[in-house]
Amino acid sequence: MTSSGSLLRAERVTLGYGRTPVVHDVTLDITGGGVGLIGESGSGKTTLARAFLGLLTPMSGNILYGDQNLKKVDMRRFRGDVQPVFQAEALDPRMRVGRSVAEALPRDARHRVPELLEQVGLDPALASRRPHQLSGGQRQRVVIARALAVNPKLLILDEPTSALDVTVQARILDLIAGLAAERLLITHNLAVVGKLCRTSHVLFAGRVVESGPTADLLARPAHPYTLALRDAVPKLGGEPPVARGRAEVRPAETGCPFRPRCPMAVTECDRAPALRDLGGHQEGQDGRRVACHRAEDVLREPSARR
Amino acid sequence: MIEVRDLRVSYGGRVVAKVPELDVAPGECVAIVGESGSGKSTTLLALLGLTEGAEVGGRIRVAGVDVTSASPAELRAIRGARVALVMQSPQAALSPTLRLGTLMRRALRLHGVGDAERVMAEAVEAVLLDPAILRRYPHEVSGGQAQRFAIALAIALGAEAILADEPTSALDVTVQAEVVAVLRTLCAERGLALLLVSHDLALVSTIAHRVLVMRAGEVVESGPAGRVLSEPSHPYTRELLEALP
Amino acid sequence: MSALPEAAPLRRTLPRVTDRFALAGAVLIALIALAALLAPWLAPHPPDEVDPFAALRPPDAAHWFGTDAAGRDVLTRVLYGGRTSLFIAVTVLAVSATTGVLLGVVAGYAGGWVRDVIMRITDVFLAFPALLLSVALAVVLQPSVTTVIVAIAVTWWPWYARLSASMAASIATRPYVDAARCLGVPAPMIILRHVLPNSLTPVLVQVSLDGGGVILTAAALSYLGLGAQEPTAEWGLMVEQGQSLFTTNWWVVTFPGLAILLTAFAFNVLGEGLRNALDPRRIVK
Numbered sequence: 001m002t003s004s005g006s007l008l009r010a011e012r013v014t015l016g017y018g019r020t021p022v023v024h025d026v027t028l029d030i031t032g033g034g035v036g037l038i039g040e041s042g043s044g045k046t047t048l049a050r051a052f053l054g055l056l057t058p059m060s061g062n063i064l065y066g067d068q069n070l071k072k073v074d075m076r077r078f079r080g081d082v083q084p085v086f087q088a089e090a091l092d093p094r095m096r097v098g099r100s101v102a103e104a105l106p107r108d109a110r111h112r113v114p115e116l117l118e119q120v121g122l123d124p125a126l127a128s129r130r131p132h133q134l135s136g137g138q139r140q141r142v143v144i145a146r147a148l149a150v151n152p153k154l155l156i157l158d159e160p161t162s163a164l165d166v167t168v169q170a171r172i173l174d175l176i177a178g179l180a181a182e183r184l185l186i187t188h189n190l191a192v193v194g195k196l197c198r199t200s201h202v203l204f205a206g207r208v209v210e211s212g213p214t215a216d217l218l219a220r221p222a223h224p225y226t227l228a229l230r231d232a233v234p235k236l237g238g239e240p241p242v243a244r245g246r247a248e249v250r251p252a253e254t255g256c257p258f259r260p261r262c263p264m265a266v267t268e269c270d271r272a273p274a275l276r277d278l279g280g281h282q283e284g285q286d287g288r289r290v291a292c293h294r295a296e297d298v299l300r301e302p303s304a305r306r
Numbered sequence: 307m308i309e310v311r312d313l314r315v316s317y318g319g320r321v322v323a324k325v326p327e328l329d330v331a332p333g334e335c336v337a338i339v340g341e342s343g344s345g346k347s348t349t350l351l352a353l354l355g356l357t358e359g360a361e362v363g364g365r366i367r368v369a370g371v372d373v374t375s376a377s378p379a380e381l382r383a384i385r386g387a388r389v390a391l392v393m394q395s396p397q398a399a400l401s402p403t404l405r406l407g408t409l410m411r412r413a414l415r416l417h418g419v420g421d422a423e424r425v426m427a428e429a430v431e432a433v434l435l436d437p438a439i440l441r442r443y444p445h446e447v448s449g450g451q452a453q454r455f456a457i458a459l460a461i462a463l464g465a466e467a468i469l470a471d472e473p474t475s476a477l478d479v480t481v482q483a484e485v486v487a488v489l490r491t492l493c494a495e496r497g498l499a500l501l502l503v504s505h506d507l508a509l510v511s512t513i514a515h516r517v518l519v520m521r522a523g524e525v526v527e528s529g530p531a532g533r534v535l536s537e538p539s540h541p542y543t544r545e546l547l548e549a550l551p
Numbered sequence: 552m553s554a555l556p557e558a559a560p561l562r563r564t565l566p567r568v569t570d571r572f573a574l575a576g577a578v579l580i581a582l583i584a585l586a587a588l589l590a591p592w593l594a595p596h597p598p599d600e601v602d603p604f605a606a607l608r609p610p611d612a613a614h615w616f617g618t619d620a621a622g623r624d625v626l627t628r629v630l631y632g633g634r635t636s637l638f639i640a641v642t643v644l645a646v647s648a649t650t651g652v653l654l655g656v657v658a659g660y661a662g663g664w665v666r667d668v669i670m671r672i673t674d675v676f677l678a679f680p681a682l683l684l685s686v687a688l689a690v691v692l693q694p695s696v697t698t699v700i701v702a703i704a705v706t707w708w709p710w711y712a713r714l715s716a717s718m719a720a721s722i723a724t725r726p727y728v729d730a731a732r733c734l735g736v737p738a739p740m741i742i743l744r745h746v747l748p749n750s751l752t753p754v755l756v757q758v759s760l761d762g763g764g765v766i767l768t769a770a771a772l773s774y775l776g777l778g779a780q781e782p783t784a785e786w787g788l789m790v791e792q793g794q795s796l797f798t799t800n801w802w803v804v805t806f807p808g809l810a811i812l813l814t815a816f817a818f819n820v821l822g823e824g825l826r827n828a829l830d831p832r833r834i835v836k
Contacts, residue, residue, distance in 0.1 A: 055733070084729065092744075094749060103734060165342055166341070166550060234511070235508055240513060247483070248448050
């Protein structure tokens with residue numbers, strides 16, 4: 001851990017496949033207490049996760065592990081410290097799940113497979129099954145057991161529960177919350193972030209548009225996109241959502257990317273807004289940052305307050 | 307529109323869905339809530355006589371047709387034209403080589419709907435789609451657009467009821483909100499009967515008038531949405547509510 | 552919307568028919584292979600037994616398929632010829648599929664310049680018409696069964712390389728491969744453990760479909776005098792020798808010709824059946 005308390009840091013990172021960038025100039029720290037990365041499909045959240053895992057080399061910028069550039073880090077040590085938890089599909093369909101877990105263990109520690117399965121609440125007898133013989137929740141537990149095998153310090157969880165039934169999802173989230181490792185949680189589900197992450201970042205079209213303490217971020221969104229995301233989540237017995245038919249309008253190439261969808265866009269938004277500090281003066285509001293020219297107006301919107 | 311009594315669907319003697327009573331009136335939205343394996347999708351398919359290889363017992367009346375005794379021709383006549391089925395990923399059901407407009411035009415001709423261009427324009431507008439979408443191919447549109455197109459197709463064909471199976475669970479929340487709003491408006495303003503199958507209680511609570519909660523093939527609780535979701539009487543309903551993140 | 556319901560029942564009944572198809576192909580090939588293997592016991596005469604006095608006899612009780620110009624029993628030579636033809640087919644497929652799959656999987660998984668180099672090499676081989684390249688090679692080398700095997704294998708492997716490269720490239724992006732990389736599993740292990748087993752299915756189908764093609768190509772080479780040489784019994788060679796006699800002694804060319812046709816057909820049936828039986832759309836559900 002560095003002096004800044006960051007386990008892993010993306011520094012002005014631009015990422016893409018081929019020559020097309022999908023993540024633009026993102027700076028983001030994974031700090032303690034859980035970090036959430038919120039975004040919808042196409043926001044670049046999974047691409048960013050792959051860069052944090054050292055699976056994708058940035059087109060520009062750096063991933064820092066501790067004080068060191070990931071390019072120069074001893075990858076053996078890094079792999080032991082940082083592990084992914086992907087969706088339940090992250091198991092080889094042809095491999096017995098016990099072997100999948102054993103793959104994570106050194107040869108002389110294979111006997112720990114039953115113990116690891118028990119640790120995630122699975123019957124060790126399931127080790128001889130193949131993934132399709134397990135339920136979605138059981139598969140997700142295997143994925144977690146596999147990641148835990150190396151005793152990682154940091155888990156990078158990419159939509160770990162989105163394919164599961166609600167009751168199963170709740171149990172998997174409890175399991176994740178009880179793990180000792182730190183976490184970066186990538187999800188489209190705002191409610192999940194609220195439970196598991198002290199800090200959150202909202203990603204839109206490959207850019208961080210807002211970040212800050214999760215509770216305050218969700219209580220007082222300062223970016224119109226965060227506001228739209230929060231209000232689109234159906235709430236039990238809540239008001240039905242309003243349709244505008246704009247959610248699938250393409251992000252703008254220049255200026256503020258959210259502008260084509262934004263109900264509050266003005267001429268000023270032709271200029272791309274930089275991520276700036278949002279003056280928060282009460283406890284729990286420090287560290288709020290937003291990339292919107294009209295953030296102060298968004299905060300004054302009556303619908304933005306909860 | 308939809309009237310079900312003592313429905314029993316079984317495969318080889320194993321009962322997978324039992325629904326004692328299910329009614330959906332025009333302009334009403336009824337939701338079947340449950341997790342995977344609860345029999346909720348099976349129930350929906352049974353209403354259109356689509357449970358291949360299953361023994362279906364009980365009385366099912368949909369759009370005035372007795373589904374259990376109807377001939378294949380009678381069933382085809384109500385499917386699509388009077389009762390539309392909306393699936394989780396409609397793109398799979400759209401022919402990949404046809405532009406959406408061509409597809410809709412052909413469907414309208416097949417069901418003998420006149421003044422196709424006007425009907426199409428109206429239907430597309432009702433679901434908040436840009437008319438330009440009719441010139442696109444299925445792979446060129448997003449999931450939310452494809453889902454709304456499927457609904458537009460139902461409206462254009464003059465459907466009186468929509469049966470929707472997890473219509474928004476593959477979509478982003480912002481897109482889901484729009485699809486749900488479209489369905490709601492159609493219910494309220496066009497008197498469409500909507501039967502919605504979903505695992506998402508919160509979503510259901512914002513749109514459904516009445517709710518059936520299913521578990522392992524049985525209806526464990528049913529009633530007005532407001533009451534079931536605020537004062538659940540069955541422990542499973544409570545468990546579902548508590549599991550909401 | 553109305554399209555989906557109609558399609559559902561179809562998908563349920565079709566696979567059963569196609570599984571039977573695959574089974575029929577497999578049984579047919581097994582029978583042919585068994586007949587070839589057991590030729591020494593099944594054949595009514597020794598394969599090289601020349602009897603000038605019994606030359607060009609039409610089929611009768613002693614020689615079911617008749618005799619050829621040298622008085623050899625055609626049935627015997629068809630059975631023994633099956634050994635040569637099937638040996639060629641199996642060896643060619645084994646060599647070219649192994650080479651092609653290994654190179655293809657490495658290319659597909661590694662990507663970048665590794666893929667570029669391997670794929671350019673395969674492109675060079677694919678640029679020549681397969682039969683022409685085989686013929687050229689067979690002319691340069693001494694005509695023999697080995698020559699036929701080398702000549703065909705050289706033109707055959709690039710197809711497997713291409714097929715498995717595209718499969719491997721798609722498997723390489725699956726989360727379970729990423730997960731293995733995050734565990735620090737070395738690339739060769741990832742390829743062997745995860746990428747190879749999961750990209751084999753389409754190659755298996757292609758191999759069975761190609762069985763017939765190899766037999767036909769081998770027969771063509773022998774027919775051109777570039778493959779098996781007298782007195783080896785080989786179907787293509789037998790057709791070559793018998794063709795001029797077709798109008799007068801039809802049986803000399805017809806029975807080996809039918810054997811080629813039947814075997815090629817059996818491989819195709821197996822391939823088509825496997826293709827449908829292993830269809831991912833069926834496995835997904």
